[in-house]
Amino acid sequence: QKEVEQNSGPLSVPEGAIASLNCTYSDRGSQSFFWYRQYSGKSPELIMSIYSNGDKEDGRFTAQLNKASQYVSLLIRDSQPSDSATYLCAVKEGSNYKLTFGKGTLLTVNP
Amino acid sequence: NAGVMQNPRHLVRRRGQEARLRCSPMKGHSHVYWYRQLPEEGLKFMVYLQKENIIDESGMPKERFSAEFPKEGPSILRIQQVVRGDSAAYFCASSPRGDGSYEQYFGPGTRLTVT
Numbered sequence: 001q002k003e004v005e006q007n008s009g010p011l012s013v014p015e016g017a018i019a020s021l022n023c024t025y026s027d028r029g030s031q032s033f034f035w036y037r038q039y040s041g042k043s044p045e046l047i048m049s050i051y052s053n054g055d056k057e058d059g060r061f062t063a064q065l066n067k068a069s070q071y072v073s074l075l076i077r078d079s080q081p082s083d084s085a086t087y088l089c090a091v092k093e094g095s096n097y098k099l100t101f102g103k104g105t106l107l108t109v110n111p
Numbered sequence: 112n113a114g115v116m117q118n119p120r121h122l123v124r125r126r127g128q129e130a131r132l133r134c135s136p137m138k139g140h141s142h143v144y145w146y147r148q149l150p151e152e153g154l155k156f157m158v159y160l161q162k163e164n165i166i167d168e169s170g171m172p173k174e175r176f177s178a179e180f181p182k183e184g185p186s187i188l189r190i191q192q193v194v195r196g197d198s199a200a201y202f203c204a205s206s207p208r209g210d211g212s213y214e215q216y217f218g219p220g221t222r223l224t225v226t
Contacts, residue, residue, distance in 0.1 A: 034214065034215075036217075042219070042220075043202055043217045043220045044202070045217070046217075049214055088154065097142070097144070097159055097206075098144065098156040098159060098167065099146075099154075099156065099204075099215060101146075101153045101154040101155075102153060103152070
């Protein structure tokens with residue numbers, strides 16, 4: 001059973017701080033990794049994808065991947081109250097197509 | 112609107128009725144995925160379709176659930192004889208291709224409530 005694990009939180013950070021969200025996965029064959037943001041009652045919104053070891057930056061977001069440790073993280077710099085949401089880690093194996101999701105980490109950014 | 116479209120956004124059915132959920136993929140996308148999100152649960156894959164083909168339905172319950180993606184028109188997820196446990200948010204996602212690193216984009220979802 002392929003699993004994706006996330007700390008359910010809630011993770012609470014003050015406005016302007018760095019929020020760090022973590023995710024581990026069990027399937028070593030996983031090749032593609034995604035972070036989605038989901039506001040309460042809304043659909044998942046893709047915010048980052050990463051396929052190679054190392055860091056990938058996009059604005060205030062940085063995704064980090066370490067395939068040897070089977071670990072992927074998302075850093076949000078200068079956190080804003082509007083970043084308050086559940087962040088979902090999703091993993092896709094090799095040439096497979098379906099996403100396996102973690103249960104998500106609830107992030108709260110306090111003004 | 113070039114995004115993934117789903118309708119209806121909210122659907123209320125009594126136990127034993129049928130529910131039909133529709134999904135139109137993003138323009139240029141020919142691959143459709145259905146996911147279900149139960150309260151307090153993560154998103155779970157249900158089925159993957161291309162036009163006129165079901166590629167993988169391993170995540171779909173064996174009974175009462177079916178899906179199609181006809182040559183013309185939207186993809187349909189059909190739930191027959193709904194039960195209270197079917198109450199959930201059903202999300203459709205689409206991608207330009209099904210393999211490799213292609214990203215999946217989600218529609219707004221259909222929230223099904225079974226009374």
